[in-house]
Structures are given as C-alpha cells and as structure tokens.
Amino acid sequence: MNISDQEQRYLQRAxxxxxxxxxxxARADRDQGLLVVLTGNGKGKSTSAFGMAxxxxxxxxxxxxxxxxxxxxxxxxEAFFRAQPHVVWHVLGEGYTWETQNPVRDAGTAQRGWAVxxxxxxxxxxxxxxxxxxxxxxxxxxxxTKSVLADLQTRPPLQHVVITGRAAPQALCDAADTVTxxxxxxxxxxxxxxxxxxxxx
Ligand code: ATP
Ligand code: MG
Numbered sequence: 352m353n354i355s356d357q358e359q360r361y362l363q364r365a366x367x368x369x370x371x372x373x374x375x376x377a378r379a380d381r382d383q384g385l386l387v388v389l390t391g392n393g394k395g396k397s398t399s400a401f402g403m404a405x406x407x408x409x410x411x412x413x414x415x416x417x418x419x420x421x422x423x424x425x426x427x428x429e430a431f432f433r434a435q436p437h438v439v440w441h442v443l444g445e446g447y448t449w450e451t452q453n454p455v456r457d458a459g460t461a462q463r464g465w466a467v468x469x470x471x472x473x474x475x476x477x478x479x480x481x482x483x484x485x486x487x488x489x490x491x492x493x494x495x496t497k498s499v500l501a502d503l504q505t506r507p508p509l510q511h512v513v514i515t516g517r518a519a520p521q522a523l524c525d526a527a528d529t530v531t532x533x534x535x536x537x538x539x540x541x542x543x544x545x546x547x548x549x550x551x552x
Contacts, residue, residue, distance in 0.1 A: 384511050388523055400513040412437070413479075414437060418443060420444045443468070475510060480510065489516075
C-alpha cells in the first residue's frame, strides 16, 4: 500500500515527537513531595487544588485541607470533601480583610491557623495538603513568608502541598516545584451572572 507524502511526513513527525517525549519521561525518574502554587487572577485555582485532592483520594491517600479565607460555607467542595473519611478539613480564616475589618483579629486568626497547618506538616500520613487562599495572610503580613517556607521545607519528603491564592509572593514561587498562573481572560460574573452552583461554588 502506498502512503502519501503527507502521511509520510506526519509519521516522521510523530516518531520524532515520541522519541522526545520518551526521553523526557525517562529523565524524570525521581519521586518527591511537591510544592505546587496556583496563582493569578483567573478562575480555577481552588478548583484545581481540589481536583488534586480528588486524585489523591482516588489513590487511597489521606488529604488535609486548610482554608485561610472563609469565603462561604455552602460550597459543593466543602460538602463533598467533608463527607470523605480520608479528609481533614480545617477552616482557619474568617472573611476577607475588607469584611472582617479587624487587623488584630485577622493576625491572631492567621497565626492560630498556621499552628494547625504545622501539625499537618508533621504528619506523614497526610499525602496531600491543600492550603487554600494562603497567599492573602502572607501578603497582608499576618504570616511571615520566610517562616512559612521554613516550615514547608521540613515536611515529610513525600508529602505534597498545594497553595492557592492571587499574587503569590515571589519567594513562594521560587521555593515551589510547580507554579501555574491562571490568567483572567473573561468571567461571567462581570457580565452580570451570579455565582453558579457546581461551577463557582
Ligand atoms: P475557583 O474556586 O472557582 O477555582 P479561584 O480559586 O481561582 O476560583 P478565587 O479568587 O478564590 O478564585 O475566587 C473564588 C470565587 O470567585 C469563585 O466563585 C470564582 O468563580 C470567582 N472568581 C474567580 N476568579 C474570578 C474573576 N476573575 N472574576 C470574578 N469572579 C471570579
Ligand atoms: Mg480560590
């Protein structure tokens, strides 16, 4: 059977691509607890983190969640993950700063919250931690980025940590293994659509 020039070129490209991918896969031969940062103004930071939590649970791992800004308590993810036997879910923050309007209380809340995270960072039975909206107490100065990074460094070697929130500090991105910045191209809210169950909460 004759194959066309176009098909021939396609096959060559596919073979080249396969060898490049295979080499890259062969080079990545280490296991390690990862520090993942999901930042930027686009939607999808927390939901991506909870997607990883679902993956981890699917593999029989145990997951710890710490929410640093208590936006709302009626989200689908909270209802779902709280019902999972292998999840510990901590709400460690109150509302956004502009809602609580009490800096002394915010600082105390953040520091007590971090003590709870420190316990999880000492627990090798927790395979994945989600530190949701942690960037806010860091940027507001309620938590010291340097000491947070030092605590993260001493965690069990195979424990993964996912941190979400806008404007992640540079030092946090430098320390992370994987950093994704979600870009806000468009959001339905700005066109007047209220937060929708299953998509936004
Ligand atoms: P999600 O929880 O949907 O993954 P996120 O964690 O990336 O969002 P947050 O800043 O934590 O973003 O905001 C949480 C809520 O605000 C969600 O309901 C989300 O849909 C909405 N939201 C996120 N980004 C935007 C945006 N750029 N404009 C308006 N609303 C947004
Ligand atoms: Mg979020």
